[in-house]
Amino acid sequence: MNNSIKPVVVVSKCIEFAYCRYNNNIISSDVVKEMKDFVEFIPICPEVEIGLGVPRDPIRIVQEKDESLKLIQSSTAMDVTENMLTFAEQFLNSLKKVDGFILKYKSPSCGTKHTPYLATIQKGAAKLATGPGLFGKTVLEKFGNLPVENEGRLKNFRIREHYLTKLYTLTRFREVKTSESMHKLVKFQERNKFLFMAYNQEEMRRMGRIVGNASKKSFREVIEEYETHLHTLIAYPPKYTSHINVLMHMLGYFSDELSKEEKAYFLDELEKYRAGWIPLFVLRSLLKSWIIRFDQSYLKNQLYFDIFPEELMRFDLKDTWRGRSYWKK
Numbered sequence: 001m002n003n004s005i006k007p008v009v010v011v012s013k014c015i016e017f018a019y020c021r022y023n024n025n026i027i028s029s030d031v032v033k034e035m036k037d038f039v040e041f042i043p044i045c046p047e048v049e050i051g052l053g054v055p056r057d058p059i060r061i062v063q064e065k066d067e068s069l070k071l072i073q074s075s076t077a078m079d080v081t082e083n084m085l086t087f088a089e090q091f092l093n094s095l096k097k098v099d100g101f102i103l104k105y106k107s108p109s110c111g112t113k114h115t116p117y118l119a120t121i122q123k124g125a126a127k128l129a130t131g132p133g134l135f136g137k138t139v140l141e142k143f144g145n146l147p148v149e150n151e152g153r154l155k156n157f158r159i160r161e162h163y164l165t166k167l168y169t170l171t172r173f174r175e176v177k178t179s180e181s182m183h184k185l186v187k188f189q190e191r192n193k194f195l196f197m198a199y200n201q202e203e204m205r206r207m208g209r210i211v212g213n214a215s216k217k218s219f220r221e222v223i224e225e226y227e228t229h230l231h232t233l234i235a236y237p238p239k240y241t242s243h244i245n246v247l248m249h250m251l252g253y254f255s256d257e258l259s260k261e262e263k264a265y266f267l268d269e270l271e272k273y274r275a276g277w278i279p280l281f282v283l284r285s286l287l288k289s290w291i292i293r294f295d296q297s298y299l300k301n302q303l304y305f306d307i308f309p310e311e312l313m314r315f316d317l318k319d320t321w322r323g324r325s326y327w328k329k
Ligand code: SF4
Pocket: 012, 013, 014, 015, 020, 021, 022, 044, 045, 046, 047, 048, 104, 107, 109, 110, 111
C-alpha cells in the first residue's frame, strides 16, 4: 500500500547523487540511499546552477552591520548573493509537486540551520551568528510547513520517524487535495484517526468537525481550512504518553476477544514502554497480530500501522544479529 505513493523530495545533489562539492567530493548518506527506491528525488546543486564550477573555491556567508547576509567567494571576493536568491526563487517556484526536502548540513547555500555567519571573508573571521544558508532560507520561507531536514539529523531514529511520517502523510494529503473529492478527504481523516490522535487529539477533533462540513462549504474552503490544521497537528512529533493513549484505545477493540492473560501481558508491556525499557514497535506489533487474528477491519485500515515503507526504518545490521561475529571460537 505504501509503495503506491511516492513522495517528491528535493535533495542537495552532493548527498549521494553527484561529486559536486567545492572540493569535487560527494556526501554519503545511508538514509538517502535507502529512500531512492521509494521516493522521487529531485537532486539540485544551487552553487553549480549559478555557474560556480566543480571544483571551486568555497563560498561563505558574511553578516553585514545591518544584519543582511551576503554570499561571497572568499578567494575572489565575488558576491553571488543576488544570483543565489534569484535562482532559489525561480527553482522553487517552478516545482509542480514537492513534499519535502533533505538539504546539506551547515552549507552556506543548502544549510537549514547552523551555517556560520561570519564578520568578514578573511580566514579565521569571527562567527557572529548561525542560521540557514541562502537557498535553505528560501526553502524554509516558502515551504516551512513541509518536512525539511538535513542528512545528519536523519540518522537519528526519532527524527527520521517523524520526518517520514510527516512526508508520507502530507503526500497522501496532496493527492486528496488534487482529487478535489470530499469522499477522499473523509477517508483520509478516517484512516489517519489513530495517527492524528497520537499527534494532537484537539486538532484531530477540529479536523473531524471541518470534514463533517455542517455549514456545507465548498471543497476548496474545507480543504484550505483542513490543511492549516493538518500542518499544526503534524508540526511536532507525539509524546510517548500520547502513544500510550492510542494503544489503550486500540486495546478496547479486543475487549471481548482477548483472554485475561493476554490483556494483562499487553498492559505489562505498556508499562515497560512507559518506563522506557522497550520501544513502541513491540506494542504496535502485538496489536497488529491481534488485528490479523481477529480480522479487525477498522484497525486494519489505520495508517498508524503502515505510515511509510518499513524498509526506511531499518535497524543497523549489527544490532540484528547479522554482520561480523564478536565472539571468537
Ligand atoms: S551543499 Fe548544496 S550547493 Fe553545496 S555542493 Fe551540496 S548541493 Fe551543491
